[in-house]
Amino acid sequence: MYFLKRLLVLPPLLILISLIAFLLVRTAPGGPFDKERKPASPEIERRLLERYHLDQPLWKQYLLYLKGLSQGDFGPSLKQRNHTVNDIISQALPVSATLGAAAFLFSLGVGIPLGFYTAARRGHGFELAGSSLALLFVCVPALVVGPVLVIVFAVHWSIFPVALWGGAWHMVLPTITLGLYFSGKVARLMREGMLTTMHADYIIAARAKGLSESAVLWRHAFRIAVLPVVSYSGPLLADLLTGSFVVESLFQIPGMGVFVINSALNRDYPMIVGLVLVYAVLLLVLNLLVDAAYTWLDPRVRYD
Amino acid sequence: MLTLGLFLHPWFSNQSPTTLTDALAHPPSTLHWFGTDLMGRDLLSRLVYGARISMMVGLVGAGVSLFIGVLWGAVAGYVGGYCDGIMMRAVDILYSLPSVIFVIVMITTLEGLFKNWLLQNFSPEAAGVARLLFLFAGLGAVSWLTMARIVRGEVLSLRTRSFVDASRAMGASHTHILLTHILPNVAGVVIVYLTLTIPSVILYESFLSYLGLGIQAPQASLGSLLAEGSAQINSLRLYWWMVVFPGLLLVVMLLTLNFIGDGLRDAFDPRSEKI
Numbered sequence: 061m062y063f064l065k066r067l068l069v070l071p072p073l074l075i076l077i078s079l080i081a082f083l084l085v086r087t088a089p090g091g092p093f094d095k096e097r098k099p100a101s102p103e104i105e106r107r108l109l110e111r112y113h114l115d116q117p118l119w120k121q122y123l124l125y126l127k128g129l130s131q132g133d134f135g136p137s138l139k140q141r142n143h144t145v146n147d148i149i150s151q152a153l154p155v156s157a158t159l160g161a162a163a164f165l166f167s168l169g170v171g172i173p174l175g176f177y178t179a180a181r182r183g184h185g186f187e188l189a190g191s192s193l194a195l196l197f198v199c200v201p202a203l204v205v206g207p208v209l210v211i212v213f214a215v216h217w218s219i220f221p222v223a224l225w226g227g228a229w230h231m232v233l234p235t236i237t238l239g240l241y242f243s244g245k246v247a248r249l250m251r252e253g254m255l256t257t258m259h260a261d262y263i264i265a266a267r268a269k270g271l272s273e274s275a276v277l278w279r280h281a282f283r284i285a286v287l288p289v290v291s292y293s294g295p296l297l298a299d300l301l302t303g304s305f306v307v308e309s310l311f312q313i314p315g316m317g318v319f320v321i322n323s324a325l326n327r328d329y330p331m332i333v334g335l336v337l338v339y340a341v342l343l344l345v346l347n348l349l350v351d352a353a354y355t356w357l358d359p360r361v362r363y364d
Numbered sequence: 365m366l367t368l369g370l371f372l373h374p375w376f377s378n379q380s381p382t383t384l385t386d387a388l389a390h391p392p393s394t395l396h397w398f399g400t401d402l403m404g405r406d407l408l409s410r411l412v413y414g415a416r417i418s419m420m421v422g423l424v425g426a427g428v429s430l431f432i433g434v435l436w437g438a439v440a441g442y443v444g445g446y447c448d449g450i451m452m453r454a455v456d457i458l459y460s461l462p463s464v465i466f467v468i469v470m471i472t473t474l475e476g477l478f479k480n481w482l483l484q485n486f487s488p489e490a491a492g493v494a495r496l497l498f499l500f501a502g503l504g505a506v507s508w509l510t511m512a513r514i515v516r517g518e519v520l521s522l523r524t525r526s527f528v529d530a531s532r533a534m535g536a537s538h539t540h541i542l543l544t545h546i547l548p549n550v551a552g553v554v555i556v557y558l559t560l561t562i563p564s565v566i567l568y569e570s571f572l573s574y575l576g577l578g579i580q581a582p583q584a585s586l587g588s589l590l591a592e593g594s595a596q597i598n599s600l601r602l603y604w605w606m607v608v609f610p611g612l613l614l615v616v617m618l619l620t621l622n623f624i625g626d627g628l629r630d631a632f633d634p635r636s637e638k639i
Contacts, residue, residue: 080461088472088473195622196619198622199563199615199618200615201567201571203571203587203590203611207593208611211608305464305575306574310594320462321575323465324465324469325468332465336461336465
């Protein structure tokens with residue numbers, strides 16, 4: 061029931077978000093045609109505006125946009141002529157999503173074990189090394205990792221291709237670049253979760269029953285300790301799937317991150333609103349899934 | 365602390381960060397410890413200046429986020445009811461907009477509005493300073509959301525405590541209660557979160573400078589130095605020092621700040637044992 065209600069709220073929420081994004085970009089000064097052929101004759105400019113209905117009053121434009129949206133049409137791109145926003149999204153999103161999913165798996169695959177074992181093996185040298193490593197990862201942004209990886213592995217040793225997109229081999233460096241920072245974050249969340257869980261009553265009870273250490277850790281502690289990671293992974297996945305400008309521009313990957321930045325810089329109105337909506341849909345749906353996962357992992361959580 | 369000390373000494377290197385020399389893109393040598401950039405400027409002194417700017421942006425940006433976040437969260441949590449609902453829904457909605465778009469539109473908007481006015485009334489340098497101010501505003505404007513949530517949560521639980529009721533019964537005004545009873549109690553959590561906001565703002569600034577939206581040449585921040593360096597990657601000539609040194613400095617800076625933040629959190633949080 062609870063989730064049904066949440067699902068029903070989604071469409072109005074998305075409409076509200078589209079309205080805010082629409083108003084935000086429209087009230088900002090500057091227009092999509094500012095940068096091209098500067099001495100554009102007033103005639104050309106008028107025709108361009110007319111072609112894209114930009115001469116209509118704002119509320120009318122928004123209603124027109126909503127009408128298109130209801131038929132699944134995000135409108136034309138004002139910068140990439142002859143391409144609709146749908147075209148661009150359907151070309152760029154799969155690329156970004158593949159890379160994003162790989163980076164997501166990488167950051168969970170590295171972060172969860174790292175956080176888990178540094179919390180489980182307290183007092184060893186391993187703990188210090190592991191948590192220092194996680195802290196280091198959090199302090200190494202993609203801006204730094206990317207160029208260094210390219211210089212070392214692609215230019216100097218030529219193990220991996222420098223750039224471009226195609227095949228799994230091309231994905232290794234971008235995935236690490238994108239995922240390293242988040243793997244550190246996940247590790248820290250996981251560790252924190254474990255440390256708080258290990259003091260809970262039911263863990264003490266499980267120990268008292270004489271369960272083996274691994275059964276206590278894996279069957280009882282892990283489920284609850286992973287919750288912070290789960291709630292973080294919703295927004296994280298939405299972020300990663302929609303692309304990263306730094307990684308995509310560094311490795312020349314034809315993904316969405318580049319369009320996000322350029323559309324905002326160029327005031328490509330339908331494009332911005334379209335991309336914002338894609339992101340918002342992903343984020344809201346993933347957050348819903350996160351909340352559903354909560355009830356499954358932690359039986360104490362109930363929504364009504 | 366070592367890192368902080370470095371920023372306070374711009375005279376660390378006796379070469380000006382904008383002086384051009386004939387040594388174009390030289391690797392590190394005894395004259396230029398960290399090498400020179402494409403225009404022959406000493407990389408070490410550029411790094412010192414850049415790091416100072418990054419640090420300043422981090423501090424001021426976090427300050428702006430502190431101001432908005434605490435005000436917003438405190439009012440929402442204290443007033444409660446419909447007001448709380450509306451204010452927190454606004455935060456939720458801002459969360460679901462990609463912040464990059466928001467920042468870009470905001471910075472370019474502010475710049476569009478003020479640039480001509482500044483150029484007419486002041487010098488071109490003023491426009492550069494204004495860019496810095498817009499950067500502060502933009503970064504602060506996107507990083508206050510979590511702060512607002514944290515403060516609101518704290519205020520909600522403080523509001524019902526008996527010392528607040530007592531104060532109200534004695535006829536204290538709302539502003540008085542907020543300022544003297546509630547905010548001091550929130551301060552611990554806020555300070556901890558603030559120290560963790562600074563590195564994230566610095567990170568964001570380096571990202572924006574990488575896009576070319578942040579600090580403008582001839583000034584430099586760590587992000588713009590990294591962008592310059594990584595634009596020069598090619599297989600013919602490796603200018604590795606242009607990437608490695610700014611990157612290293614950024615990492616060390618973030619590490620220091622995160623250390624401080626973690627330490628403060630452990631100190632303030634009674635539940636966490638010594639790690």
